[in-house]
Amino acid sequence: MLGARRLLGALRLCSSVSCPRPRASAKMRVREALRVQDASGECVTVQFFCYYRELTFGSSVQVQGQLVISQSKRQTVELKAEKIEVIGNCEAKAFPIKYKERHPLEYLRQYPHLRCRTNALGSILRVRSEATAAIHSYFKDSGFVHIHTPVLTSNDCEGAGELFQVEPSSKIKVPEESFFDVPAFLTVSGQLHLEVMSGAFTQVFTFGPTFRAENSQSRRHLAEFYMVEAEISFIESLQDLMQVMEGLFKATTEMVLSHCPEDVELCHQFIASGQKGRLEHMLKNNFLIISYTEAIEILKQASQNFAFTPKWGADLQTEHEKYLVRHCGNIPVFVINYPSELKPFYMRENEDGPQHTVAAVDLLVPGVGELFGGSLREERYHVLEQRLARSGLTKAYQWYLDLRKFGSVPHGGFGMGFERYLQCILGVDNIKDVIPFPRFTHSCLL
Structure with missing residues (x-):
C-alpha cells in the first residue's frame, strides 16, 4: 500500500486505461484524479512491486498505469502501475520517518525539515x-480593511518588556550612531498601529507575526507566533x-x-x-x-x-x-x-x-x-x-x-x-x- 500523498503529485494517469504521458498543461493533482482527500486515511494500492522491488519508502516517484475500482473495503480505487520513474530515491535506513509507524508529534518536532x-x-x-x-x-x-502593520517598531504595546531588540549585524562605521534614531524592536502587537488606522477607517484588522521574548517552555507559548487583531470605531x-x-x-x-x-x-x-x-x-x-x-x-x-x-x-x-x-x-x-x-x-x-x-x-x-x-x-x-x-x-x-x-x-x-x-x-x-x-x-x- 502506498498513500496517495506519497505519490507527491507525480501521478500522471487519470483514466481507467493506459495513456501516453500528458503535456504539462494536462497535469492533474492526486486528489482530483482519485476524488479523495490526501489525509482522509484512504490509500491507493499501487501494484508495481513486481516491476521495481528496490523502491524505498519516502522516495519520490512518477507512475503511469490504470486506475481501476479497488476490491479492498478500505479504498475506492487502486492503480495498476505499468511504468515507474524514480524522481528522488530515499535512503530508508537513515530516513527518520518509518513506514506504517505512527510517530508522536514530540518525536517529529526534532525534524522540522521533514515532519x-x-x-x-x-x-x-x-x-x-x-x-x-x-x-x-x-x-x-464584515467590511473590515486589512492593514499591514510594521514588524519593526519603537513601541512596546503590552508594556511587559518582553521585546527582541533589532540592530544591524554589521558594525556601523560611526559607533555613536544607530541605524534608527530610536531603539527598534520586533513587534509584540499591531494594536497601536491599528488604532491609528481606525481614525481613517471604521473597521480595520491585521494578521501577521508577532514576537515575545518570554523565557517559557510551556505548551501554549512561542517566541514567534501569529496574531489576528482588529480595531473598531464607534x-x-x-x-x-x-x-x-x-x-x-x-x-x-x-x-x-x-x-x-x-x-x-x-x-x-x-x-x-x-x-x-x-x-x-x-x-x-x-x-x-x-x-x-x-x-x-x-x-x-x-x-x-x-x-x-x-x-x-x-x-x-x-x-x-x-x-x-x-x-x-x-x-x-x-x-x-x-x-x-x-x-x-x-x-x-x-x-x-x-x-x-x-x-x-x-x-x-x-x-x-x-x-x-x-x-x-x-x-x-x-x-x-x-x-x-x-x-x-x-x-x-x-x-x-x-x-x-x-x-x-x-x-x-x-x-x-x-x-x-x-x-x-x-x-x-x-x-x-x-x-x-x-x-x-x-x-x-x-
Whole structure:
C-alpha cells in the first residue's frame, strides 16, 4: 500500500486505461484524479512491486498505469502501475520517518525539515492554511480593511518588556550612531498601529507575526507566533466587541470544517480523541459572560487546590482559566472588567467607584485557556493623559495622545492568538505542533 500523498503529485494517469504521458498543461493533482482527500486515511494500492522491488519508502516517484475500482473495503480505487520513474530515491535506513509507524508529534518536532511529509502535520498545516483564508474572508465580508502593520517598531504595546531588540549585524562605521534614531524592536502587537488606522477607517484588522521574548517552555507559548487583531470605531460596549469575537471564532471554524473535514477528522481521530464532540458543543452554544470578580469568587469556592491562590487583584493563571471553562460546562466564557492595575494604559476605565476596573475582556476556551484578549480603548484625553503621566510614558506616547486630541471617537479592539486557535479546534496539546517552524527558548532550527 502506498498513500496517495506519497505519490507527491507525480501521478500522471487519470483514466481507467493506459495513456501516453500528458503535456504539462494536462497535469492533474492526486486528489482530483482519485476524488479523495490526501489525509482522509484512504490509500491507493499501487501494484508495481513486481516491476521495481528496490523502491524505498519516502522516495519520490512518477507512475503511469490504470486506475481501476479497488476490491479492498478500505479504498475506492487502486492503480495498476505499468511504468515507474524514480524522481528522488530515499535512503530508508537513515530516513527518520518509518513506514506504517505512527510517530508522536514530540518525536517529529526534532525534524522540522521533514515532519511536514507526515499525514498528521500535513493535515494540521492544511487546516492552518484554510483557517487563514477563513479569517480573511470573515473580515472582508464584515467590511473590515486589512492593514499591514510594521514588524519593526519603537513601541512596546503590552508594556511587559518582553521585546527582541533589532540592530544591524554589521558594525556601523560611526559607533555613536544607530541605524534608527530610536531603539527598534520586533513587534509584540499591531494594536497601536491599528488604532491609528481606525481614525481613517471604521473597521480595520491585521494578521501577521508577532514576537515575545518570554523565557517559557510551556505548551501554549512561542517566541514567534501569529496574531489576528482588529480595531473598531464607534463601539461603546464590551457586548458589541464580544459579538465580533464570537462571530469570528464560529464563522472561521465552520468554514474550516466545511472545506477540509477529512483533515480535521484525522486530527480528532488520531491526535485528540473526543475533540470532535467538544468542538460541536462550543459551536452550538452561546458563549458565556462572567465578570472578573465573579471569576475570583468561583475559584475561591473551588474544591481544586491551585498552585496560585486566587485573590482579587491578582491575574488569572492558566490553571484558573481552564478551571473556569470546565466550571462553565466546557463552553467558551468571556471574563470582563479586570482590575486596572493588571492591564495596560490604553484600556478604558470603568466608572465603578473604588474597584478601579477597566473595560477589558478575555475569552477562555477549553483545553487552552485564554484565546482572545481585548478592551474598549480610553478615548478621553484627560483620563489617558493622567494614566500616561503616572506611568512616566507621556513623552514616548505623545503621538498616542494626539489621536485623542484630534477627533477621537469611542473605539475598541481585540487580538486572537492564531496558534492557540488551532490548538483549540484540533485538540493539539502543544503549540509547537501547529506552526511550521516553531521558535521558542533555546530553539531556532532552520
